[in-house]
Amino acid sequence: MSSSSSxxxxxxxxxxxxxxxxxxxxxAAELIKExxxxxxxxxxxxxxxxxxxxxxxxxxxxxxxxxLVADYFAEHPVYNDVDFDxxxxxxxxxxxRIVNDLDREVDFFKQxxxxxxxxxxxxxxxxxxxxxxxxxxSASDAFDEYLRMSExxxxxxxxxxxxxxxxxxxxxxxxxxxxxxxxAIYALHEQTHGLPGMLGSIDCMHWYWKNCPMAWRGxxxxxxxxxxxxxxxxxxxxxxxxxxxxxxxxxxTNDIIVVNQSPIFNDLFENxxxxxxxxxxxxxxxxxYYLADxxxxxxxxxxxxxxxxxEEPRVHFKTRQESARKDIERTFATLKDKWHVVKYPARVxxxxxxxxxxxxxxxxxxxxxxxxxxxxxxxxxxxVLPGEIETTxxxxxxxxxxxxxxxxxRHANLRHDLSIHGSGKADVAADVAACMAVEIMKRLPxxxxxxxxxxxxxxxxxxxxxxxxxxxxxxxQDHHLMIRYRPPCWQLGSEEEVKYVSFVDDDSFPQNKFAxxxxxxxxxxxxxxxxxxxxxxxxxxxxxxxxxSSKTRMVVLWNPSIRKSIAIVVPDEVQSRSHRLxxxxxxxxxxxxxxxxxxxxxxDDGNQVMVFTLSSREWRCxxxxxxxxxxxxxxxxxxxxxxxxxxxxxxxxxxxxxxxxFDLTNExxxxxxxxxxxxxxxxxMSKLRESLVLIDYQERxxxxxxxxxxxxxxxxxxxxxxxxxxxxxxxxxILGFNKTGExxxxxxxPDDVNSVLLAVYEPCLDHIKDLEIxxxxxxxxxxxxxESLLLLDHEDGCIVSCGAVKG
Amino acid sequence: xxxxxxxxxxxxxxxxxxxEHLAVQSVTIRNMVKEDGASxxxxxxRVDSETLALVIEYxxxxxxxxxxxxxxKKFVDERGEIPTLLELAQAALxxxxxxLMDAACMKVAxxxxxxxxxxxxxxxxxxxxxxxxxxxxxxxxxxxxx
Numbered sequence: 001m002s003s004s005s006s007x008x009x010x011x012x013x014x015x016x017x018x019x020x021x022x023x024x025x026x027x028a029a030e031l032i033k034e035x036x037x038x039x040x041x042x043x044x045x046x047x048x049x050x051x052x053x054x055x056x057x058x059x060x061x062x063x064x065x066x067x068l069v070a071d072y073f074a075e076h077p078v079y080n081d082v083d084f085d086x087x088x089x090x091x092x093x094x095x096x097r098i099v100n101d102l103d104r105e106v107d108f109f110k111q112x113x114x115x116x117x118x119x120x121x122x123x124x125x126x127x128x129x130x131x132x133x134x135x136x137x138s139a140s141d142a143f144d145e146y147l148r149m150s151e152x153x154x155x156x157x158x159x160x161x162x163x164x165x166x167x168x169x170x171x172x173x174x175x176x177x178x179x180x181x182x183x184a185i186y187a188l189h190e191q192t193h194g195l196p197g198m199l200g201s202i203d204c205m206h207w208y209w210k211n212c213p214m215a216w217r218g219x220x221x222x223x224x225x226x227x228x229x230x231x232x233x234x235x236x237x238x239x240x241x242x243x244x245x246x247x248x249x250x251x252x253t254n255d256i257i258v259v260n261q262s263p264i265f266n267d268l269f270e271n272x273x274x275x276x277x278x279x280x281x282x283x284x285x286x287x288x289y290y291l292a293d294x295x296x297x298x299x300x301x302x303x304x305x306x307x308x309x310x311e312e313p314r315v316h317f318k319t320r321q322e323s324a325r326k327d328i329e330r331t332f333a334t335l336k337d338k339w340h341v342v343k344y345p346a347r348v349x350x351x352x353x354x355x356x357x358x359x360x361x362x363x364x365x366x367x368x369x370x371x372x373x374x375x376x377x378x379x380x381x382x383x384v385l386p387g388e389i390e391t392t393x394x395x396x397x398x399x400x401x402x403x404x405x406x407x408x409x410r411h412a413n414l415r416h417d418l419s420i421h422g423s424g425k426a427d428v429a430a431d432v433a434a435c436m437a438v439e440i441m442k443r444l445p446x447x448x449x450x451x452x453x454x455x456x457x458x459x460x461x462x463x464x465x466x467x468x469x470x471x472x473x474x475x476x477q478d479h480h481l482m483i484r485y486r487p488p489c490w491q492l493g494s495e496e497e498v499k500y501v502s503f504v505d506d507d508s509f510p511q512n513k514f515a516x517x518x519x520x521x522x523x524x525x526x527x528x529x530x531x532x533x534x535x536x537x538x539x540x541x542x543x544x545x546x547x548x549s550s551k552t553r554m555v556v557l558w559n560p561s562i563r564k565s566i567a568i569v570v571p572d573e574v575q576s577r578s579h580r581l582x583x584x585x586x587x588x589x590x591x592x593x594x595x596x597x598x599x600x601x602x603x604d605d606g607n608q609v610m611v612f613t614l615s616s617r618e619w620r621c622x623x624x625x626x627x628x629x630x631x632x633x634x635x636x637x638x639x640x641x642x643x644x645x646x647x648x649x650x651x652x653x654x655x656x657x658x659x660x661x662f663d664l665t666n667e668x669x670x671x672x673x674x675x676x677x678x679x680x681x682x683x684x685m686s687k688l689r690e691s692l693v694l695i696d697y698q699e700r701x702x703x704x705x706x707x708x709x710x711x712x713x714x715x716x717x718x719x720x721x722x723x724x725x726x727x728x729x730x731x732x733x734i735l736g737f738n739k740t741g742e743x744x745x746x747x748x749x750p751d752d753v754n755s756v757l758l759a760v761y762e763p764c765l766d767h768i769k770d771l772e773i774x775x776x777x778x779x780x781x782x783x784x785x786x787e788s789l790l791l792l793d794h795e796d797g798c799i800v801s802c803g804a805v806k807g
Numbered sequence: 808x809x810x811x812x813x814x815x816x817x818x819x820x821x822x823x824x825x826x827e828h829l830a831v832q833s834v835t836i837r838n839m840v841k842e843d844g845a846s847x848x849x850x851x852x853r854v855d856s857e858t859l860a861l862v863i864e865y866x867x868x869x870x871x872x873x874x875x876x877x878x879x880k881k882f883v884d885e886r887g888e889i890p891t892l893l894e895l896a897q898a899a900l901x902x903x904x905x906x907l908m909d910a911a912c913m914k915v916a917x918x919x920x921x922x923x924x925x926x927x928x929x930x931x932x933x934x935x936x937x938x939x940x941x942x943x944x945x946x947x948x949x950x951x952x953x
Contacts, residue, residue: 312936403842409835409901413852436896436912437931443916450952454945455924456933563951 059148065122068147073124088128089135089338090364094371099127101168108160121149121157129154130161134361137340139347162356165363172379173366174359176267176386177243181377182276182288185237192238193324195303195418197278199288200235200243201328202264202302204255205335207232209354210345219250227345230354233258234362235290236331238324241366241375247358248351255295265301267386269401270393274386281417289414291325298408303415308438308468310458317419335365438462442475446561446787469789470591473535477787479505479739482538482560484530485777488755498528501774502560505739505784510773519558519565520797530781531584534642536561536788537593539584541570554799555582557593557614561787564796568612570597571619571802581635583649585642587664590615591790594664596647598635606631611667617800627669629660641685643692648672648685657683659692675720678712687784688713688737694720695734709734711743724763731768732756735782744771746780756780813840814848815863821856822848829866834903853901858894861886865907879906883914889930892918 071078072092084092102109103123112120129147133140133154140158141151149157177185177199189198212220212228220228229251235244246262267273268287276288285300292302305322309315336343339361346354369375393401404410441449441463449472453460462468482502504512522528525542532539537557544552553570570582583596595612597619607629609622622628633651640649647662651671657679659672674683674694682697696710709726711734726734730747735758737743742760747768749755758780759770774780811827813836831837839849851859870878886892892911899908919927928935935942946953 311933409852412901436893436900436915439896439900439908439912440915440919443913444920447952448920450949451924452927453949454937454942455927455935457936459933460945562949 054150054152057150059144059150061121061125061148062119064146064148065125068124068128087135088131090131090368091371094367095127095131098165098367099123102127102161102164105168106160106164108156109164121153125149126157127161129157133158134339134341134357134364137342137344159353159356162360165360166356169363169367170359171385172381173363173370174242174245175379177274178383178386179274179276182274184377185243186276186278186288188238189324193320194421195291195320195324196280196421197276197285197288198291198303198324199276200237200290201325202233202235202244202259202290202292202296203325203328203332204258205232205234205332206230206251207342207354207358208345209251211347211349213349216250219252222252222254225251230346230351231258232358233262233264234328234331235264236328237375238327239369239375240327240331240334241369241377242331242335242362245359245362247355256297259296265405268301268405269398270391271397271401272386272389272391280414281420283413283417285414291321291327293325297406298411299406300410300414301405302411303418306415306419308462308465310437310462311435312458313419315458317415335361338365338368438468441468442472445478446789449789450562463789464793466591466793469792473591473786473788473790477536479784479786480560481505481509481736481738481744481782481784482530482533483735483758483774483780483782485758485774485780488776488778498523499774499777500560503773509738510771513773516560516563519556519567521554521565521567521799522556522558525554525556530783531555531582532640532642533783533785534584534593535586535588535591536785536790537584537586538783538785539593539595541582553580553582555584555595557584557791559788559791560785562789562792564791564794566614566791566794566797567799568595569800569802570595571610581637581649583640583647583662585647585662585664586790588645589665593790596662598629607633609669614794614800619802622667629669633658633660638684641687641692643687643690648692650683650685655679659685672718678720684734686734686736688723688741689739691715693723693737707731726761728761728768731761733780735780736784738784744782815859816848816850817854817856817859818852819856821859823856823859823863825863825866832866832904834905836902851898851901854898855894858891858898861891861895862898862902862904862907866904875906879910883907883910887914887918889915889918893931 072084073096077084079087081092084095088095099109103111109123109126111122114120125147129143129149132138132143132147136142139151140154143154144150147154175181182199185199186197189200190196206225206229208225208227208229209220210227217228220230222229230247231249231251231253233244233246233249233255234242236242244264246258246264249258249261273287275286277284277286278288279285287301289301289303292304294304294307296302296304298304303321305318305325306314309318341357342361346357348354348357366375370377437459441452441459444452449463453463480502482500484498484500486498498518499515500518501513501515503510506512519540522540522542524544525540526545528540528542530538530540537559540556540558542554542556544554551572553572555568555570556565557568558565580597580599583598584593585596586593593614597610597612598607599610600607609628610619611622612619629651630653632653634653636650636652638650640647642648642664645664647664648659651658651660657674659674661670661672662668663670678694678696682699684695684697686693686695692714694712694714696712698708698710706727706729709731711723711725712720713723714720726743726745728747730750732746732748735744735746738760742762745759745761745768746756747759747770749757755776756778757770758774758777759768761768812824813827813830815823815825815830815836817823827840831840836849854862865879865882868878868882883892883895886895892915896908896911896915899905899911919930922930924935927933937945
């Protein structure tokens with residue numbers, strides 16, 4: 001094993017040579033210092049010494065060398081060029097070039113003999129082993145049988161191969177673009193994407209790190225990823241040449257933090273950058289830019305797509321920007337597919353080795369792009385590369401340069417000029433209008449928006465897009481009260497006679513009203529009723545007419561402002577014994593309607609909770625990690641209330657009454673106590689503006705013989721305060737509250753004892769005013785909603801069957 | 808504490824003076840002041856001088872906080888022209904003056920909400936890029952709204 005025994009002196013040689021690169025190339029200095037300085041002085045913390053050498057086995061390495069030659073490198077090899085390309089990821093020509101260079105320049109790869117005169121591994125074998133490990137991402141001993149190389153030697157090969165590649169090729173194949181390169185890149189992007197001044201696309205990629213030390217996992221693991229990872233920030237041009245690679249930021253961070261740590265703009269900050277000026281839309285810009293996605297900051301060096309493009313040039317620009325930015329995603333995919341070692345979680349133990357492997361893969365990737373003829377960037381080794389000139393700059397100048405780059409105004413101007421550049425139009429007034437159209441449209445009422453979908457193509461696609469639908473919902477819209485009632489001469493089964501009337505809840509109430517056409521499925525449902533409203537959606541439930549013994553329960557989500565509805569089938573269990581409750585709410589963050597079904601199969605199992613989200617169109621069971629309601633809680637079927645992100649309802653523990661809240665964003669249950677003073681009474685809940693209200697009903701005050709209603713409001717700290725008391729003989733029920741906080745009540749008609757009327761109670765005057773609406777009617781119920789565009793992006797009247805239920 | 812004055816420069820190179828403690832109602836200017844310290848002239852290359860004059864009139868208002876809402880409403884009501892309001896809203900968006908932008912956009916929304924499609928296109932300089940048949944098809948999806 002003479003070849004590996006010389007590795008120590010070899011290491012020093014490389015390190016010396018690398019020091020020379022350090023002298024010449026400042027950027028290489030940053031990287032290579034990081035890579036090697038530690039190594040020269042001592043091993044990185046946590047890096048264990050080599051695996052102890054096992055007993056020598058006579059593997060017959062020389063015969064194996066001959067076999068390898070016969071397989072791939074002989075005059076008439078067993079495997080042809082296609083096979084070679086596939087297994088070595090590169091052409092035979094390029095592979096032999098690398099082997100020859102390494103053989104010549106790096107001692108480790110020279111053919112050597114040990115003291116007994118036994119021949120060591122040939123350069124071919126060592127390179128083949130390293131390439132195979134990179135290409136297949138397999139364990140170091142996976143090729144023992146084929147290449148006859150022990151695990152230890154394979155690992156040595158890989159490390160020296162990486163060092164050798166970086167040492168030999170980094171200056172050329174991972175260089176910063178020279179003046180010639182910049183012009184070539186500009187020409188390429190102008191031709192392929194029509195974007196002048198574009199230097200490439202920037203993005204980050206995560207390389208998972210399986211053997212990340214346990215103590216570091218926190219900083220390397222971000223919640224949306226499956227494990228610890230290390231981030232690579234890269235810039236690629238359209239031909240998939242990688243111009244910049246910055247590797248080693250722990251995976252828990254995001255792209256903004258990476259770009260702030262990255263040396264990518266150091267040249268600009270330190271006045272070392274080349275002149276890469278260009279002109280677009282008659283404006284002169286000093287340096288090129290990179291296309292980036294939404295998370296990147298608004299600097300002059302990034303160009304992002306418009307979030308809501310409305311005017312034609314901007315829509316067009318968004319399309320072009322997004323299709324051009326795919327370059328970097330394509331490059332990452334190519335890199336991972338070529339070098340499986342970066343596709344799978346890394347098994348090495350130190351960041352130093354991760355960095356070596358990543359840089360090697362990128363350099364090889366660029367070499368292959370060039371070898372295969374996709375990229376052609378001529379390189380003169382004697383040329384002084386950008387960044388290699390040492391300059392000094394004062395702190396103030398540097399700070400000024402940083403401010404120039406991080407200027408969002410210039411970012412906006414550049415983006416604007418680029419969008420004009422592609423379209424040939426420059427109408428300032430139209431442009432201002434387009435810019436503000438989104439902000440204005442967010443504030444338009446629903447009906448106008450429905451009409452304005454016809455204004456132009458861009459407006460329609462904007463109004464129909466889900467980010468706009470949810471943004472529109474965040475701006476306060478007109479408030480409505482919907483009243484459901486049925487005529488007095490109503491007979492069981494004639495559901496179509498149930499009336500729904502919607503009133504605009506403003507100063508004019510109850511003058512402005514309309515009767516939206518009810519969802520087509522609703523009249524065919526038995527025992528239907530309103531569950532609740534949330535974010536402009538009214539949720540109703542009912543059952544289809546029974547067929548045999550089975551009964552299908554349906555929930556209808558109805559947006560009366562845009563007159564669209566969706567019906568959802570509720571999954572049925574065979575052994576449903578006691579209660580089954582359906583709750584409804586719209587998650588305020590995602591604007592995703594959710595149904596919550598709570599059922600108990602039998603007394604031992606406790607409560608089973610299933611959640612349906614409209615976006616997934618699936619029912620799934622919640623697990624006990626969501627703090628399911630306790631077994632001992634019994635549900636009273638007396639309605640729910642949604643306020644903000646919480647869904648409230650009453651539950652009972654024996655005689656004791658509690659409020660159970662369900663968080664629509666993280667799907668957790670919690671219990672809210674009800675004050676002792678309210679325990680003995682008959683409670684209902686309702687919503688007053690955006691607060692929870694409890695209505696305490698006491699039958700027949702002992703002295704006056706009149707029913708009494710106390711209205712309690714939950715304050716922010718969870719305590720309840722009494723708002724007012726209604727003492728009036730005619731009041732039957734409180735239905736709900738209008739926008740000004742006055743309760744709508746059902747009163748007994750003074751003329752006819754059997755009929756009821758709808759009235760409003762004015763607390764400050766202690767007076768009841770008959771509204772003279774919805775008469776004659778019975779069984780009033782009421783709900784309030786804000787206008788919204790929810791469901792606009794769904795098909796009207798469709799029925800979602802329950803399908804498979806996810807565990 | 809002495810009152811510092813900032814100078815703002817509009818698109819057509821006109822200069823406007825404003826006291827710093829009033830100017831920093833704009834989040835954009837506040838950030839610029841914080842970062843650059845004592846920079847003398849702040850260029851606003853997307854705002855023309857008429858609009859900037861309006862913005863400065865708004866920033867210079869001396870209103871008690873409880874009357875502020877009404878003042879902003881009145882301020883935009885007096886400038887009932889859609890092009891002016893759009894420029895104003897754009898400037899408020901660039902300078903990040905939330906109240907002014909909200910009010911200006913709300914006013915435009917109020918003005919155009921009952922417009923016909925043709926009027927909307929004219930007001931906001933939008934070209935109709937659909938054939939009458941296509942337009943009718945979209946209308947028919949929501950027949951009730953027309």
